[in-house]
Amino acid sequence: MKAVPMDRTKPPQTPDQPAFKLPAVHETRLPNGLEIVLVDDARFPMITARLGFHAGSKYDPKELSGLSETTGALLTEGTTRRTARQIAEDAASIGGSIGASSSPDALMLSASALAENLPRLLDLISDVARNATFPDDEVALRKQNRTQELLADRSEAAFLADEKLNQVLFGPHPYARQDPTPESLARISRLSLEEFRDARLVPNNAYLVLLGALPDLKSVTELIEANFGDWRQRDVAPAPAPGFPPAQRAVVLVDRPGSVQADIRIGRLAVTRTDPDYFPLLVGNTILGGGASSRMFTNIREKKGFAYDVHSSAAAMKDAGDFAIVTQVRNEVLEAAVRAALDEMQRICAEDVSPDELATAKNYLSGTFVIRLETQDGLASQLAAARAMGLPVKYLEEYTTSVRAVTAGQIRQVAAKYVNPEDASIIVVGDAAKIARQLETFGAVKVEKAE
């Protein structure tokens, strides 16, 4: 290769980021209330589908935690028309997969197939969404294996830390219970699964996102009507809405004997996705702990060497959200690391972020948002998530504009509301005998056994 003279002492000048243009989206609604979002994306000979329901874990009755996810898991384990094995074989035969999962707000059925198999894909989705039979042996197996998985999950410090943070921040609200317990699983039966399905998995509580190399609109519409048109609507009860506890400092140490490090969460109740404070908090969070050039990463990992992973997150759900610092440090530096994190939280409340930090965060958020829409799965997930949050599809196109409109003043304002260290709770999972003393300086330490 031959070299051309150039100035390599400075980064090259490049144009501004290209604008993002969403592919054409067709939105409609069936008479039974099912919302439809169609996106023609012929880049790949595949179809990606999401059938979402407002039926996430927050709709679980208190004594039946895990009902939503168990319902989702068993939709594909037998219907009036197919056995579990036939569902698995049919999904593989059309070059796809089908499965459901639950988040706090939504139960989401995800499926895909090679484009030529669209009719068979819609037939399969319709069958599992509408005709699940919850066979006794499948229910028993699911409960048994999920109980073992929970045991395995509970052996991980991060799981225990996230669970405790949710309990402290969300209190009586079902967001505090995002996973089942062995006891709640034991109480789940075919009857409770059928009740949940009949109450929540109905077309007027659902949205269908269909994306990929679709045939013409008329053919797609006919296929959708043939598979979902006679699905009966039904009145849906609203979500329970207990309040959230006031934000105040709690220091909880979950004892996990044998831990070689301390898993830390410092968090506080924050905002929903539709709150006007959402975008300022999102940009502020990025500056504080959103990436490898964030303050947390630069200070706590690169400068102090306390941690491998240190970041912050601003998770926004439909009824609430949380802001949290997440890191894991070696036992000896626990106190110093918590102190450093609280100091960074204090600084972003007290001082304006610099213009350079602001520009970096905005570009990072805008650019990576577009990269996430590169694949069918990425785009389908974003469209379905918008629907789950009650946001219009054009939200995707407005995302970068909303990010770019944020000012330093707004960040300081929302930081003072949601990132104030004084009322943030501190959750640590680790070996209490080795680390409890280090936490006493932050408040009265409540030591709990890992269940």
Added chain:
Amino acid sequence: MRVILAPDNSVPVVAVYTIYGVGARAEENGRTGFAHLFEHMMFQGSQHAPKGTHFKLVESNGGSLNGSTHPDYTDYFEVLPSNKLALGLWLESDRMRALSINRENLDNQREAVKQERRLSFDNQPYATAIVDHWPMLAFRNWQNAHSLIGSFEDLNAATVEDVARFFKTHYAPNNAVLVLSGDINAAEAKSLVETYYGDIPAQPQPPAPDLTEPPQTEPRFEQYRDKLARVPAIVIGYPGPARRSADYNALVMLDLVLSGGDSSRFNQNLVKGRKSVIQYEANLGWPFASASDYKAPGDYAMYFLYNPAFTGRQIVEQVEAEIAKIQKDGVEANELERARTYLRSTRIRQLQSAHARAAMLGRYELLDGDPNHVNTEMDVFLAVTPRQIQDAARKYFAPEKRTVLDIVPASAAQAQGDGQ
């Protein structure tokens, strides 16, 4: 330096992917974890892009980045809005030409790696068994058997001179493949690459490490008592074939029959039928590689999280019974057809992102000397016959070639006390 350009202008995204032909299996005794420690050093600044610049510039231009260390290679990527291509090339070429290697950066990253070890391995159930014990059990040659993440002792022993020597030897352009994939103009991209990389000097090609394994003639077994685990797990492996051999192609298809998707035999017969297995994974080169970047020597290894009502010995028997059925009766025609369809759709899904396409092209160039396998291997896999699958099952899954690592919760180990 080999350069691969893969234009696809459908989304305004470009992936800059650099893969170096050095991984953990090239480490020297006394320097375990060095390839990975070095990967960290690659983010600590270079002559014109001081510490912090790499992260900062990629993120402030709307991109993402990372690096990862593997047994046989180490790779780095930037995914950027496509009109920022020059930035990615400037950063990658500057650190290939003149990395900043100093004591402060080394000390700091040594701590970061130790912390990574505590987080990802020492404080996690199963991880220490899988990452440190499984290779020692499956391999006899130290190059293959040693810990890829390394010991604290060896990490402490690494010197600035070691880092500088490693850089000069292994991070020369002649030991690298650069792939640009996504929204690029091939001619412009080629000219940019020549501008940024053209004057970086080549170095003598480093000798390939001797990875030869003695043939396995006896079954191997170890029980690992895991202090953090609450549910038992087991790893079962058999030495695999040479990459791209006919047997390799057959094992790729056999793996799909055993473990690909919900209709696979492991799911239908073990999770469902016997209700003994809770979760499973399987692959050529598991846990560090998959068929796509597997390089012999390596095992076809299977990992099962299993119901504690069963013993490890029973899980081994059940898995061997599944394999014996294929050895005796082969695979069914419709089952193989499903596996083929599953493979096709998985591939389409995999290759949707510029980064995934770039990684596959780069790995195939490095491991096979031919990136075009991306276009041709599907036809080769789809042409595998039931007979070839049956023959491969007979040849590779012999009892004397079996290696088993039973991972038992420490609290239950005493009570159970057996495995095999």
